Amino acid sequence: MTVLCYHAVQPGWTAPMSMEPAVFAEHARWLARHRRVVPLHAYVDRLGLGAGPRWRDVALTFDDGFASVHDHALPLLVELGLPATVFLVASTIVEPGRLVxxxxxxPAEPLATLEIDQIREMQEAGVAFESHSYWHHDLTTLSFAECVEDLRASREVLEEVLGHPVRLLAYPRGRHDGDVRAAAASAGYTHAFALPEQREEPGRFAVPRVGIYHDNTIAHLRIKLARPYLAVRSLPALAASRRASSR
Ligand SMILES: [Zn+2]
Known part of the structure; x- marks a missing residue:
């Protein structure tokens, strides 16, 4: 089981975090054909049961809540019936027009983030939304109290907007440490997703994801899908991290 992390799907933006719509379409079609794309919640529920990974299963996530995901990924997700989860930066909802x-x-033009109407439309189409913090700060640079405050505010704002409990968090830039993980638990989340660039100890508050970037072809995708399976196999470490986080 692999959780993939995309960001923007924006034509002409060549930064690593953005993918050309045509390339994203290739990925989506390949995944629909060769893997079983499951909702992130299904994966999380299975972690809770201590059930083993299923190597063909993939969950799709998008960080930052860019409007380009609505414009260029949503039609394809709907067409192919692929579930996906978008992690939103709460301040972009509270202050529409907040600059990214x-x-x-x-890119040269200001980056648009999802507006409430687009979020509702996506929810109705089956896209799930969770938290990517309030400000998108590097949480490891905040004090413990600041971190709890940011993550709690994000959860509360998003619960109001989305109309359901928000229990999943993706750390901005995937960055976390022991204090950040404890703050996430304290702020009411049950799981948090990282983006490890090298192997790190997985746990309920450090669930590994695999970043997919601008130049990644189907060949890269296949390699990346093979690699994290090995990391996720060591998820029995979850039990240990649960004990640690309940201190
Ligand atoms: Zn982000």
């Missing part, structure tokens, strides 16, 4: 100031190599 957290990306490297931004």
């Amino acid at each position: 100031d957290w990306v490297d190599r931004p």
Whole structure:
């Protein structure tokens, strides 16, 4: 089982975090054909049961809540019947028009984030939404109290907008440490997703994902799908992290 992490699907933006719509379409069609794409919640539920991974299963996630996901990924997700989860930055909802100031190599035009109407439309189409923090700060640079406050505010705002409990978090840039993981638990999340660039200890608050970037072809996707399976196999470490986080 692999959780894939995409960001923007925006034509002409060549930063690593953005994918050309045509390339994303190739990925989506390949995944629909060769893997079983499951909702992120199904994966999380299975972690809770301590059930083993199923290597063909893949979950799709998109970080940051860019409007390009609505414009260029949603039609394809609907056409192919692929479930997906978008992690939203809550401040972009509270302050519509908040400039996206957290990306490297931004495009020439300001980056649009999802508006409430688009979120509702996507919800109705079966897309799930969870939290990507309030400000998109690097959480490892905050004090424990600041971190809890940011993550709690994000959860509360999003629950209001989405109309359901928000229990999943994706760390901005995947960055976390022991304090951040404890803050996530304290702020009411049950699981948090990372984006490890090298092997790190997996756990309920460090669930590994695999980043997919601008130049990634189907060949890269296949290699990346093979690799994390090995990491996820060591998820019995979940039990240990649960004990640690309940201190
Ligand atoms: Zn992000």
